[in-house]
Amino acid sequence: MPSLIPGSALGLNGAVAPSERIVLGGLGIGGRGSSDLRWMLPEKDVQFVAVCDAKKAQRQAVKRIVDDKYGNNDCATYRDIREFLALRTDIDALLIATGDRWHALASILAMRAGKDVYSEKPSAMTIAEGQGVVATARRYARVYQTGTQRLSEENFTFANELLRTGRLGHVHTVRAHIAPWDAAEMKYDWLPGEPEPPRDEVDWDQWLGPCPWRPYNPAYTRGGWRGYYDFHTSCIGEWGAHTFAQCQVAIGAADTSAIHYGYVNNPTGDGMVTKFANGAKMVLSRGDKWWHGSCGVRYEGTEGWVAIADGYSKPEVSSPRWLDDFSKVVKDYICRTQRPMSHVRDFFNCVKSRRLAIANPEVMHRSMSTVHAANICMWLKRDMKFDPVKEEFINDAEANRLRSRAMRAPWII
Helix, strand or coil: CCCCCCHHHHCCCCCCCHHHCEEEEEECCCHHHHHHHHHHCCCCCEEEEEEECCEHHHHHHHHHHHHHHHCCCCCEEECCHHHHHHHCCCCCEEEECCCHHHHHHHHHHHHHCCCEEEECCCCCCCHHHHHHHHHHHHHHCCCEEECCHHHHCHHHHHHHHHHHCCCCCCEEEEEEECCCCCCCCCECCCCCCCCCCCCCCECHHHHHCCCCCCCCCHHHHHHHCCCECCCCCHHHHHHHHHHHHHHHHHCCCCCCCCCEECCCCCCCCCCCEEECCCCCEEEEECCCCCCCCCCCEEEEECCEEEEECCCCCCCEECCHHHHHHHHHHHHHHHHHHCCCCCHHHHHHHHHHHCCCCCCCHHHHHHHHHHHHHHHHHHHHCCCEEEECCCCEECCCHHHHHCCCCCCCCCCCC
8 A cells, every 4th residue: 555654754845854863862951951952952853852860840841841842742751860871772862961970970871871972061070080981982982072162152263263373473371261159169068968858859869979978958959069079170160161171272282181280379269370281371260350251261372362251242352353354264164174163063963973072072081180180289279280191190199089089889980
């Protein structure tokens, strides 16, 4: 008998054939993750099918977003990451947007299960976790993108290209924004315990994941974990996860980390000078003296400077004539690199091509190693020297012990 095949199944009328679609799932999609999800859902070659979260309310919220988008009730929900990864062999890629404590472990478990990963930042709690992400992506040949999306935005790309093409002359100093809240010196206590809800409402064991056991308190699950050593990477990691990556890519240090960290006697790390082997120095800045807006960077060379942060229509530059070439510089970058000005599109393109993403595991790990080393410098209150080849502090056993943290069974790498 004759059969009728819908055009969507053949990729007709603007639709993408099922064989060309990326099947996407999500893990721990809260506030920032919901923004990522809404950014990803309009991509025609992506189909979101399932979400896993320790909190029932969050699982249901994501399901509503997805089902409203597709006009059905098909988005599946899971509480246990182990069940999720074991059962959903159809999923090609995962959006991971948990709190900091879960990013690296979830990425590693997902890649071991054959998934490509888009992980929110900060993508590792320790240097050792970053090493684990790099090793796992390499061993299982997985595509990985960390959510430092400014590496795929026109304004920041233009600033990086001014540096790369020599218009700034010899760039001796770059400045990186760190978050203007919390501190580098984090809290080591914990919130008072309250009765745990039913596991289906909040699976507290899974929410904690690899962190030390702490008594349940609902404030943690509403974002109150920030500022605590158990769960956070400090004000340095909060925005430094973005700005360190931007600066290190710009100065040609995406595959290394800073070699010297100068302690500053304040609670935040504001003004710390880090130095790279190529002679460039990166200065941590908490305020807006050098830019206006969040996640700002500034590059200073012998021939001029450029500064950019969120909310700018165009970068600030020492020579306004450079802006006349803004569109050409960005187009030339796109042509040369074949990178889109969309971080999630770059990820999905790489899922299909198997190319390294722009914010690949090495870029993540090396910039996060600089974050962690800066934190350790602040915690131990002394200057540090770091060997980025051996990935260890020089002649400092106490600092080297802080390159990793104990992980609570069974949530271990």
